[in-house]
Amino acid sequence: MKKQHLLGIDIGATNLHVGLVPFPTKGTDLAEYEEPIDVAHGSEGIINQIHRVVERLANRQDIPLESIASIGVGSTGPLDVGTLKHPTNLPFEEVPIVEPLKVRYQVPCEMIGDCHAAVLGEVYFGVGKGQNRDNLNLGFVNIGSGLGVGIYSSGRLLLGKDCNAGEIGHIPLVTNGLMLKCNCGNYGCAEIYCSGLGIAKHGKIQLINENLDSELYTLARAKKARISDSDTWTYQDFEDFIDAELVCQAARQGVPLAERVLKSAIYYGGLVLSIIANTFDPDVITIGGTVAIEAQDLLLDGFRNEMVKHLRVREPNIQVTPLGRLAVLYGAAALAIEQL
Ligand SMILES: [Zn+2]
Numbered sequence: 001m002k003k004q005h006l007l008g009i010d011i012g013a014t015n016l017h018v019g020l021v022p023f024p025t026k027g028t029d030l031a032e033y034e035e036p037i038d039v040a041h042g043s044e045g046i047i048n049q050i051h052r053v054v055e056r057l058a059n060r061q062d063i064p065l066e067s068i069a070s071i072g073v074g075s076t077g078p079l080d081v082g083t084l085k086h087p088t089n090l091p092f093e094e095v096p097i098v099e100p101l102k103v104r105y106q107v108p109c110e111m112i113g114d115c116h117a118a119v120l121g122e123v124y125f126g127v128g129k130g131q132n133r134d135n136l137n138l139g140f141v142n143i144g145s146g147l148g149v150g151i152y153s154s155g156r157l158l159l160g161k162d163c164n165a166g167e168i169g170h171i172p173l174v175t176n177g178l179m180l181k182c183n184c185g186n187y188g189c190a191e192i193y194c195s196g197l198g199i200a201k202h203g204k205i206q207l208i209n210e211n212l213d214s215e216l217y218t219l220a221r222a223k224k225a226r227i228s229d230s231d232t233w234t235y236q237d238f239e240d241f242i243d244a245e246l247v248c249q250a251a252r253q254g255v256p257l258a259e260r261v262l263k264s265a266i267y268y269g270g271l272v273l274s275i276i277a278n279t280f281d282p283d284v285i286t287i288g289g290t291v292a293i294e295a296q297d298l299l300l301d302g303f304r305n306e307m308v309k310h311l312r313v314r315e316p317n318i319q320v321t322p323l324g325r326l327a328v329l330y331g332a333a334a335l336a337i338e339q340l
Contacts (some may be wrong), residue, residue, distance in 0.1 A: 003069035003107070008332030009050060010114065011075035011097070012037065013089035013145055018047075018053050019326070021333040022060060023069055023340070028125050033057040033328060043095040050097075051104060054287035071101050072335025074098065074117025074328040078164055081336070082111055086185065089145065108339040112159065115166055116141050117331030118288060118321070119150030120157055126323045127284050128152075137282040140321065143299075144289035145199075145292035146183070147191040149272075149278050159282075168275060169195070173268055180205065196291045199244040202261045213258040214236040214249045216242065248295045262298055269299065270306020273318065281313045288321040296320050 008023075017034040038049040058065050058288045075097065078085050083097030091222060101109045113118075119140035122128050127287035130137045134155040147169035151158040155269040159163050170184050180201060182189035192198040207217055216322030220235060226233040233280050276285055292299060322329045 001066040004067045004106055005063055005069060006333045006336035007054065007068045007071045007105075008329050008334075008336060009048075009054075009071065009073045009075075009101075010328040010332055011073065012114070012328070013076050013087075016049060016053060017326075017329050018050070018057055019329045019333060020057060020063055020068075021330075021336075023185055023294060023296070024331075025124075025337070028266070028323075028330070029303070030326065030330065030333065031057060031061045031063075032326065033060070037090070039091050043092050046092065046095060047097070047100050050101070062275050065105065066126045068105055068107055068338040068340040071105060071293070072117070072332040072337075072339070073097055073101070073109070073111035074332040074335070076112045078162075079113060080162060082134035090198045094179060100112060101242070110335055110339060112157075112163060112335060113146035113148070113150070113166070114328045115140055115150035115157060115330075117141060117158055117288075118323075119149070119152045119325040119331070119336060120334040120338075121323055121327045121329070121331030122284075122321065123157075123338060125330040126321060126327070127286055127319070129161055137284075139276045139277070139282040139316070141269075141278060141284040141287050141292070141329070142289040142327075143195055143269070143287065144194045147269075147272065147289075149276060149281070151276070153280055153282075163181070163259075168272055171272075171275065173271055180197065181304045190268050190272050193267075194265040196244040196270065196289075199247050199261055199265050199291065200242055202264065203247040203258065204238065204242050206257050206261060210257065215253070216247065216257050219246060219250055219253075237263040244291050245294070247292075248298055250300055262295075265301055266302035267306055270303045271310065273303055273307040274310035277307060277311055277313055277316050282316045284319065286319055286321040286327075287325045288323070288325070290325070291319060293324060 010021040019032040084095040140150040149166040149168045174188035179187040180192040182192040
């Protein structure tokens with residue numbers, strides 16, 4: 001059987017997403033399948049789920065599994081040589097991923113972090129497609145639940161000693177004033193001001209500080225009323241219904257509290273971009289992740305305006321990734337190419 005396909009796997013905090021790309025690749029052809037990640041059956045469960053969804057996609061596309069030439073995995077971290085190691089946003093301890101895939105498919109397989117994968121996706125399928133890789137200097141910023149960064153510098157993906165380079169979201173940018181606590185345990189990290197979880201948390205804290213006297217609170221209660229018969233409002237509702245999407249919606253409607261939260265997200269996001277630009281001097285920084293993609297109207301110009309105030313390098317181009325929500329999946333396929 002001729003090996004004619006690359007298998008890409010994106011292990012996210014909420015979804016498992018797999019894709020098959022014909023090889024040699026022609027443009028951005030990708031067949032994909034996605035479902036919520038199985039967290040109920042431990043580490044065995046996730047490996048079984050990967051096998052199952054790969055088979056489902058291959059069957060649907062009429063692609064024999066024997067035609068897979070190599071496998072790339074982009075995953076939420078932290079990672080340690082082919083293994084998920086106590087991932088921050090998944091309830092697993094240590095889960096070997098690469099070894100079981102190698103055994104099952106008998107082809108080369110490698111795994112890297114999701115933001116590293118995404119920037120590699122840009123190189124092969126996105127803004128860097130068709131260019132000489134030795135001259136490419138790209139940054140990728142993911143603004144989803146958290147804030148992560150991937151860097152490709154003069155033909156090389158920067159991975160670091162444990163493949164965890166790019167944790168720029170945990171640079172402590174705020175050292176006095178409103179010090180929000182990050183999920184990593186520290187205070188004042190960039191991520192907790194400029195990310196989905198951060199924007200939601202900041203919105204809640206501002207609401208409490210203002211004794212719930214804001215249109216944001218009214219919008220949250222109206223949102224619950226639309227999807228629920230119950231007219232009670234509990235602490236859990238406060239936690240669940242005030243999310244980044246609602247804060248962005250309120251900001252578009254001119255709610256002052258939400259505008260302040262977004263202003264702070266833009267400021268710290270802009271600082272993150274200036275840190276990436278000043279440190280790595282990229283030509284382009286692409287921005288992906290659900291929050292960045294869905295709120296690009298609110299964020300992008302502000303990010304740029306803040307970034308340029310702090311630059312000591314030629315200004316990089318800032319744009320939303322052309323790969324959209326598939327950036328990590330394309331990156332996993334790109335990692336598969338690198339193993340051939
Ligand atoms: Zn942090």
